[in-house]
Amino acid sequence: MPEIRAIRENEIEWAAELFNNSFRIGMDVARGWTNNMALDETIAVVEPNRVASFVRMNKYRVRIGGGEMAMGGIGGVATWADCQGKGYAGKLMRESVRLMRERGDAVSALYPFSHRYYGKFGWASMGDRIVYKNAIQSDIICHEERAFVRWCRGEEDIARLNDAYMVYSSRFNGMALRSNATWAERLKQLSAEKGQAYLIEKDGACLGYFFCEHLPAQPRGYECVVRDFACNSQEAFRAMFGFLSTLPTNVAKISVSAPASLPLWDYYKEPFILMKWALPFQYRVVDVERAVAARGFLVDAKGKIAIKIEDSCGEWNNGVWEIEVSDGKGEARLNQNAKPDAEMSIQQFSKIFMGALDAPFLARQGFMPNILSATLAKINDIFRDYPVHLTDAF
Template sequence: MTEMRFLRQEEKDSLAQLFNNAYRVGLETARKWADRAGEPRTLVVPEPGRLASCINMLPFEMVFGGQSVAMGGIGGVATWADCQGKGYAGALMHRSVEIMHEQGYLVSALYPFSFRYYRKFGWESCGDRITYEGFRQSDLRRGEDSRLVRASRGAEDATLFVAAYDRQAAERYNGLMVRSHESWAARLNTLAEAGGHAYLIEEDDQPTGYFLCDHPQDSGGHIGLRIRDFATNTPRAMRAMTMFLATLPANVETITLQTAAHPTIFEAFLEPTVRKLLAPGFQFRVLDVCGAVAARGYNSAARQGFTVHITDEHGPWNTGAYEFDFGGGRGEAKRLPEGVATDFSWSIQQFSQVFTGYRDMVQQHAAGLFDAPSAATAAVVRDAFCDRPTHLMDFF
């Protein structure tokens, strides 16, 4: 059996060595990562003279249905190259599910190096992204709404960024992280120190959006502009952002914009033929079925319920039969006696996709991919969970 325990304070240099071996980032960066690690976040596999493998469990909150849900983020999974294949990372992944459940986290998310690897432990793809790649200012529509954009004044504007971001998290998407005023101030300062720029969109002196830009250079020294973090809470705010991008100076040679797969923004372009990359963004799993269903918000029109059997190999406390009920914008999952017949069965991976709103079960049923007793039952599932598209902009 693999020995696992929490990181000890005196082992941070050993952890930095592990990070550097796994990620090849250099010891300076690896030591910064190690400085942020520690109990009860960092679980390690010790070997004589070193740490062979590790995993970090990070405390966050995600928003689903307009309500915050406690989320354990998985990051910094690392194993020495000569320890690959010994099962260390797999043992840590299995144990992390138990620990996060014990610590009160209801859901978990991660950015995978391999989707099929983390799928084995219950995480599943729950959010797609479109990256509009390498377009030019001349590809975008121009207009007077670009005048709604102004450069940020830095941390003093943090309250306005919070307002624009929180509105998007509450009303438009499932899966966005809760960001505090302090984290926004730090984010704006870090962006500025790295040479990036932040912009606010204001209508009638109220913040209706923002976008954060960094400026990567390719191997030939060509300067680009990249946006991976933005909010546009009105149609005019979206036009303001894209029309402002159309006015950028000629020394910005290419523009890249990353956003959720839905809704698309083809109307911002003169021709919808710019290069687009559609790819899954992150993986997600429910850690506590009853707790997550109770914490999430729902559309007030969601009514009725259904019964389902859920199987979770790495979280056996979740395995069993449930009755789901919805009403008044709230939901409940009640355990049923074993052996009770249910409307259908899900793996924890399938339920996690449903929980986020990523899977429209009416479409799945129509395509023969969801074994519900009727289209009406599939519609009950859709009406409860498929309330917003999924999106995650924070990297961890």
């Protein structure tokens, strides 16, 4: 019988073999994925001679509504090809929810290969993103603020990168805090893949940063992809786009991936850029009581609401929760005798909690039947503060 447990030191190579088999990435890349792996952040189905299925729960901290909480970032979900369809990964996903709660996580995020697959375990899709694809230099307005852009000198600029990131990420729900080690790893990865990082500075003040990744383009040259950026003023955006408008001609395409809540059309000459709308990640509330207590709320958000939640993977979340919010703080108390104002799944609650749902608007379109409009308005007043966003890695 296979065991379900964290992997051990002598099984790390087995995890790499599993990644190689299920993602077809070759052993070099697979071993890179297992580098510095914290064993207590893993859960696996272990057979006598291999790791048959695996899930990693990375530890992060995120801000939601201005409050900070522990987030479990799910990654490396994989099952050997000849073991798939036996329910192994499903078992591990359920177990991961229990383990994340046990170690103190309030929420969890992941980048799904299938929205429906992880939806079964309580994760809900959010964080709408627009990718402005395949522009060329002359599609972009050449603002003179491009002179504020300077090449990032690597690790010595980490404090500046982080300052800009902290300001930018405070306007969104769900962005992960980054340590010096995270920044160093990102910069290393970027330069290994021919990417470059830039800072935007004016009179000594840092207005933002952006990472340009350079991917091979067909039939020749490079595609410059900007996915990780923080622009904290209109000037900063003009600087970044002005810089992109003057990239050399061997850059054949320029793509920018941005939160949908932040329209960037003004930086292109005309609105004829190919645009892809993407739903890149999923979030889940792991522990309702802990998540509400750690979340920040707008100071004028005040109210009390009773929500009945159903969570098939986290029985501790089941029941009627009386949620009360005032003075920027919230509290959730389980009261099975309370009459609920609304009943919902953990997926729906997760979207509401993250501020991702405009409940009254959706109700008017017929998406949220059986909930009184006064309740929907209250949900918006309490939870709808910042849009949800995560860059392409935690």
